Amino acid sequence: MFRIVRTPIVLDRLVRAVRDPAAGALVVFLGTTRNQNAGRRVVRLEYEAYDRMAVAEMRRLAAQAKRRWPIRKVAMAHRIGFVPIGRASVAIVVSAGHRAPAFAACRWLIDRLKAIVPIWKREHFRGGRVWIGPQSGAPRRARAARRPGG
Amino acid sequence: MRVRLRFFAALRERMGARAERSVEPGTTVGALWRALVAERPELAATRVRIAVNETYVEPSHRLADGDEVAFFPPVSGGA
Numbered sequence: 001m002f003r004i005v006r007t008p009i010v011l012d013r014l015v016r017a018v019r020d021p022a023a024g025a026l027v028v029f030l031g032t033t034r035n036q037n038a039g040r041r042v043v044r045l046e047y048e049a050y051d052r053m054a055v056a057e058m059r060r061l062a063a064q065a066k067r068r069w070p071i072r073k074v075a076m077a078h079r080i081g082f083v084p085i086g087r088a089s090v091a092i093v094v095s096a097g098h099r100a101p102a103f104a105a106c107r108w109l110i111d112r113l114k115a116i117v118p119i120w121k122r123e124h125f126r127g128g129r130v131w132i133g134p135q136s137g138a139p140r141r142a143r144a145a146r147r148p149g150g
Numbered sequence: 151m152r153v154r155l156r157f158f159a160a161l162r163e164r165m166g167a168r169a170e171r172s173v174e175p176g177t178t179v180g181a182l183w184r185a186l187v188a189e190r191p192e193l194a195a196t197r198v199r200i201a202v203n204e205t206y207v208e209p210s211h212r213l214a215d216g217d218e219v220a221f222f223p224p225v226s227g228g229a
Binding site (some may be wrong): 047048052056066117 | 156158159160162192197201204205206220222223224225226227229
């Protein structure tokens with residue numbers, strides 16, 4: 001299951017999507033909206049997606065993860081629109097026979113999602129709002145380097 | 151030939167979400183972006199990534215009739 005949603009992420013749906021009788025581990029990552037960034041108090045967050053491409057890139061990432069690690073199933077969801085502080089904006093669930101590849105694949109998937117899946121975040125703070133990510137500067141190659149967490 | 155343009159995030163706010171445009175056969179996506187910048191010099195400093203039909207492409211990618219070309223800033227999804 002790979003989805004862009006406009007309503008709260010329902011984790012149980014993702015968990016059900018990756019259930020597998022051969023799985024001995026199911027790893028969940030939830031990315032949640034933080035109330036501050038770079039020393040500035042954030043009052044709410046807003047996300048925008050290129051929906052169909054975002055879902056296509058999620059599927060590609062899951063296929064790549066399955067080639068790299070012995071995992072069973074992957075489900076990913078990203079919420080868009082306004083997301084209140086402290087809620088899940090992204091969820092990734094991975095099932096595998098054993099926990100080590102499930103953790104490794106889940107970690108890699110969130111890093112890659114943040115680097116290439118076409119979704120944009122805008123932080124709203126008192127007195128303004130700003131798109132996150134480098135908006136100007138020298139052009140870069142299509143496959144961006146990994147960004148630090150944010 | 152005609153291509154459909156889509157813009158996202160900060161670029162959407164400047165360009166609108168969607169547009170259509172006629173281009174000469176053989177036009178690359180890089181040339182199309184330079185043409186847009188020539189019309190709107192304020193875009194010159196924009197760091198842009200380009201996708202055609204929902205797949206990332208390099209600036210040398212040649213357009214085909216009916217393509218959907220998306221221009222957007224580096225992505226910033228996640229939490």
